Amino acid sequence: MELHKAGKDLFLVFIIFRAYTSVEMHILENMALGKHAFQSSTHHGSVADRAVDGTLSQDASDNSCFHTESETNAYWEVDLGEMVFINHVTIYTRSDLWGPYSERRLRDIELYIGPSRNEYTRYGFYEGVLPKGIIHTFNLTNTVFGQWVRITRSESVVEFFELCEVEVYGYPSAYRYILNKRRAGVHVLNIALSQSLSILHCALICYNTNVCYGATFHEDTRMCEYLTSVTGVEADDTSMLIPLG
Known part of the structure; x- marks a missing residue:
């Protein structure tokens, strides 16, 4: 309920x-809002923190999306600052993509959660191409206790990687x-x-x-x-x- x-x-x-x-x-509240984010590389100044700034525009011209270089194992991750209980993760895809290969950047998306940056477990997977301009939620089967959240792709994908917002909904351990x-x-x-x-x-x-x-x-x-x-x-x-x- x-x-x-x-x-x-x-x-x-x-x-x-x-x-x-x-x-x-x-x-539940967005535990990622305003937290420090990182990514595997940065394309034309589109830094990782744009995905946790609370701006929900899905148009890259609004400077609201992160963007990596074209590479394998591209990733984006956020440090929540403390161990929290995570219920679900919502991602916002870019709506102004163009060209025949643009949407392939968001193919076989993986969600990882862990207690540290070096200790991740996969909790979500979207198979196939994630369409442009949609909002997708990874609903977790059970509440996950963690501090770091990473969004990445299958190793076989070699392309640019970009999202406009990532929301991590959960609650602090002190409330449990x-x-x-x-x-x-x-x-x-x-x-x-x-x-x-x-x-x-x-x-x-x-x-x-x-x-x-x-x-x-x-x-x-x-x-x-x-x-x-x-x-x-x-x-x-x-x-x-x-x-x-």
Whole structure:
């Protein structure tokens, strides 16, 4: 079950995971936005960071796409800055390609995720030519824990490589675990309970509450457990009050 919220600077998705008799909910955000990116080579100043600048134009004339030289093993990768849980990766292809060979640049696309730049595992593959001007999402079978994300092609492809944006949707590890409540200077999660009519109701309450970062719905008791985050402040075991109206 998903709830979507659109905004100018942030795209949030509530993903609800079933685990035994409870439902765990997290907020997804683009973890790659503004992070440091790299590529195998650079063609005419089209640097790797263009794919994580938040500009969703698929026209290269807007300086929104990265571009490598024509080469084998061309790649693009981003350092997310920390280990995070990754749910899916979305790529934006260039729409203004021309010529009979241009679209072949995006053939047999591979998605790799790893804890470091030297330790990747392949989690996604698009076989064949990825058409120009489309938005393609690699939906992961299971949430992947990693810090580095690489987009590349099969070794047999020798061509230019370019994409206009890469979005890595996930959530920080601090939002998944309840950390030490007595330790100052870290993300601290306080728990608040309230009765809810359904899983959807539980999600909607959290969605409409600015300080709510996640929730767990317990089907047996119909109770909703909310998580709030406090940064740099020592927890005092107080609870957050959320109206059910």
